[in-house]
Amino acid sequence: MKSIGILTLIPSNLNDFISNNLEKVFSNYVIVNNYYLSQLHPGDVITDDIIVVTAQSHARKAQKYISNHSRIIVLRRTLPNNEIYKISAIPKGTSVLVVNDSPENTNEAIAFLCQIGITHLNFIPYDSHKEYKDVNIAITLGEASFVPPHILTIIDVGHRCVDITTFLSILNYFNMDKKEISSRLIKYSDTVVTLDTGIKSHYKELFMKNVQLDTVVNLSHNGIVLTDENDFILLYNKKFSQLFKIDDSVIGQHFPTIFQSIVAQEFSKEYVDELIEFQNRSLLINSSKFEYFGETAGTYFEVQEVTRIRHLEQSLAKKLHNKGLVTRYTFASIQAKSAKMQECLQLAQRLALSDLTVLIMGESGTGKELIAHSIHAASPRSIYPFVAINCASVPETLLESELFGYEAGSFTGAVKEGKPGLFEQANNGTVFLDEIGDMPLSLQVRLLRVLQERQIMRVGSRNVINVNIRVIAATNKNLLNEVQRGSFRQDLFYRLNVLPITIPPLRERAEDILHLFHFFMKQQNKKVTFTQEAESQLLKYRWPGNVRELANAVAYISFMATDVVDVCDLPAYILDINSDFSMEFRYISTICDTEKVFQVLSIFSQHNAGGVGRKSLEAECLQTGLVITESEIRRLLSIFTKLGWVNSNVGRGGSHLTAKGLAFIDWMKRYNTSMGQDESNVGSFA
Numbered sequence: 241m242k243s244i245g246i247l248t249l250i251p252s253n254l255n256d257f258i259s260n261n262l263e264k265v266f267s268n269y270v271i272v273n274n275y276y277l278s279q280l281h282p283g284d285v286i287t288d289d290i291i292v293v294t295a296q297s298h299a300r301k302a303q304k305y306i307s308n309h310s311r312i313i314v315l316r317r318t319l320p321n322n323e324i325y326k327i328s329a330i331p332k333g334t335s336v337l338v339v340n341d342s343p344e345n346t347n348e349a350i351a352f353l354c355q356i357g358i359t360h361l362n363f364i365p366y367d368s369h370k371e372y373k374d375v376n377i378a379i380t381l382g383e384a385s386f387v388p389p390h391i392l393t394i395i396d397v398g399h400r401c402v403d404i405t406t407f408l409s410i411l412n413y414f415n416m417d418k419k420e421i422s423s424r425l426i427k428y429s430d431t432v433v434t435l436d437t438g439i440k441s442h443y444k445e446l447f448m449k450n451v452q453l454d455t456v457v458n459l460s461h462n463g464i465v466l467t468d469e470n471d472f473i474l475l476y477n478k479k480f481s482q483l484f485k486i487d488d489s490v491i492g493q494h495f496p497t498i499f500q501s502i503v504a505q506e507f508s509k510e511y512v513d514e515l516i517e518f519q520n521r522s523l524l525i526n527s528s529k530f531e532y533f534g535e536t537a538g539t540y541f542e543v544q545e546v547t548r549i550r551h552l553e554q555s556l557a558k559k560l561h562n563k564g565l566v567t568r569y570t571f572a573s574i575q576a577k578s579a580k581m582q583e584c585l586q587l588a589q590r591l592a593l594s595d596l597t598v599l600i601m602g603e604s605g606t607g608k609e610l611i612a613h614s615i616h617a618a619s620p621r622s623i624y625p626f627v628a629i630n631c632a633s634v635p636e637t638l639l640e641s642e643l644f645g646y647e648a649g650s651f652t653g654a655v656k657e658g659k660p661g662l663f664e665q666a667n668n669g670t671v672f673l674d675e676i677g678d679m680p681l682s683l684q685v686r687l688l689r690v691l692q693e694r695q696i697m698r699v700g701s702r703n704v705i706n707v708n709i710r711v712i713a714a715t716n717k718n719l720l721n722e723v724q725r726g727s728f729r730q731d732l733f734y735r736l737n738v739l740p741i742t743i744p745p746l747r748e749r750a751e752d753i754l755h756l757f758h759f760f761m762k763q764q765n766k767k768v769t770f771t772q773e774a775e776s777q778l779l780k781y782r783w784p785g786n787v788r789e790l791a792n793a794v795a796y797i798s799f800m801a802t803d804v805v806d807v808c809d810l811p812a813y814i815l816d817i818n819s820d821f822s823m824e825f826r827y828i829s830t831i832c833d834t835e836k837v838f839q840v841l842s843i844f845s846q847h848n849a850g851g852v853g854r855k856s857l858e859a860e861c862l863q864t865g866l867v868i869t870e871s872e873i874r875r876l877l878s879i880f881t882k883l884g885w886v887n888s889n890v891g892r893g894g895s896h897l898t899a900k901g902l903a904f905i906d907w908m909k910r911y912n913t914s915m916g917q918d919e920s921n922v923g924s925f926a
């Protein structure tokens with residue numbers, strides 16, 4: 241342990257006082273010894289590392305007793321804060337007697353008081369031969385016995401304490417960098433007047449910076465080591481010492497040697513995501529060089545526990561789950577027996593591995609959303625968010641801010657702090673734009689920019705935000721038709737149509753129909769068998785609502801039927817294919833122009849069971865040469881809805897042709913054929 245010797249002239253309580261001061265900062269780290277010049281004899285040698293003396297003259301006298309290896313430091317001393325406050329409180333211009341044991345020490349005391357900034361008083365140096373009748377206050381540095389008896393107000397500041405600059409000199413000489421000592425010194429310096437206030441604040445600032453840095457480094461969940469340019473360890477953090485069970489003794493040691501002895505592996509200075517096994521743990525190491533003034537000054541090593549990375553992934557997944565930003569389906573959720581669907585799934589699985597935009601096409605209810613979820617779940621982005629939005633169900637006015645987010649106060653009703661849009665929320669993950677064919681033209685331009693630049697701008701902001709997303713879009717519309725009609729941008733279509741995939745309608749994959757029936761039945765804990773007639777009826781049916789409609793039929797059958805399902809147990813609309821629509825036909829022919837009815841239904845049937853809005857209907861009628869007003873269309877839609885041929889959706893999804901509507905079309909075809917009419921006269925039903 242290092243040692244400090246305090247050398248004064250004669251034994252007095254001064255030594256104890258100074259020793260006490262030094263102990264406040266150095267206890268447990270440094271030994272303090274006392275020496276008195278008056279008691280030293282020729283041949284005595286003081287061997288402490290540092291000898292502190294109270295005056296330059298003592299240093300000269302002590303020289304011959306001090307070993308060559310010791311260093312002499314002349315103490316700089318100061319006053320405790322509380323004493324200075326008493327002196328500062330004396331009114332300006334007051335005459336104050338300064339008393340010490342000799343004229344020389346008295347003058348030194350006055351000089352010292354001036355040095356620490358006490359300049360508002362009229363100091364009178366004490367001379368034992370003079371009288372000081374008009375003086376009422378005396379200041380003394382521990383020599384109160386010399387104060388003339390008539391002076392009743394005595395400020396005895398006692399011995400002066402060790403100044404912070406002396407502590408810094410000692411620390412510097414010892415090359416001591418102990419956090420505990422620094423913090424004791426900071427505390428000590430707060431109790432005394434510092435001769436050099438600059439040093440005090442600078443030291444304090446440095447100390448605080450070190451504490452802050454230490455906190456940051458030690459709070460890290462990764463192990464950190466810093467080495468100098470020759471690979472000697474400069475510092476390491478708590479996590480590193482926990483991982484490798486090392487202590488302070490490694491500071492200053494050669495890191496490669498230490499590393500190889502602990503980990504028993506080759507050491508490299510350049511690690512990039514290097515995985516090593518250590519005590520049944522997988523650790524990931526990275527390193528990077530750091531510089532001082534443009535010169536390489538050392539290397540920074542960071543060690544991550546892979547189990548922790550996994551844990552983080554899991555907790556991210558949990559958070560996403562709570563927010564609903566995860567996929568609900570995987571490829572395992574998709575039932576498929578038919579070759580067509582198997583092929584489709586194989587393609588989708590291949591697309592999952594790419595990062596390109598996918599466009600899923602298919603009639604309503606064929607499982608487009610299911611495929612979109614599964615693609616994300618099987619993609620490298622699977623641990624990141626999956627954000628889905630149905631472009632047809634969100635009102636046009638809201639869609640923009642939902643997708644792009646908005647800045648604070650950008651419109652009435654906006655949340656005060658602003659809000660990130662779905663593109664931002666999906667960062668690193670996938671955005672699923674369902675019913676993309678219904679996206680308003682105004683937003684299509686903005687979407688194009690996202691696809692081209694992977695950049696967005698919040699509503700009301702001019703700042704560009706980079707987003708790392710994959711886009712999957714789905715539609716039940718024929719987008720090329722929409723492009724021709726001018727309701728979908730051609731450039732956007734090509735941007736989306738990078739990896740197209742079309743899901744076949746259920747009626748084209750007969751094998752899936754019965755398989756799905758049994759699958760959904762099983763989900764409801766039901767096991768049924770179908771009679772031959774029932775089976776053939778199910779296969780004959782067109783399933784315009786595809787798997788969604790089939791799931792509804794299962795719900796109906798499982799509610800109604802017994803173990804054996806016969807034709808009569810099937811929902812009426814499935815049987816309606818063969819039913820007679822002559823009543824309805826007579827009814828509509830009395831109230832409407834049947835030509836218009838056929839035309840409009842024909843347009844519906846061309847929409848592959850997808851939704852179609854009034855405006856689109858009007859435009860498509862005009863294209864086929866049929867002049868029809870919007871109010872006529874509205875009336876027809878209301879009649880079709882009443883007859884159960886059409887499902888009118890509130891919102892922007894448009895109206896859908898129902899199974900019954902399709903059955904009516906079939907009936908019309910048969911009716912026209914039996915009447916010997918050309919089908920084209922009554923519209924081109926699919």
Ligand SMILES: Nc1ncnc2c1ncn2[C@@H]1O[C@H](COP(=O)(O)OP(=O)(O)OP(=O)(O)O)[C@@H](O)[C@H]1O
Pocket residue numbers: 573574575576602603604605606607608609610611674714715716787788791
């Ligand atoms: N092959 C399948 N196996 C199991 N369930 C399926 C399958 N295909 C579709 N489904 C189920 O059918 C329902 C409709 O599927 P989904 O919503 O994915 O269709 P969609 O094509 O996106 O429909 P829309 O165009 O109307 O949005 C869902 O409940 C889905 O789980």
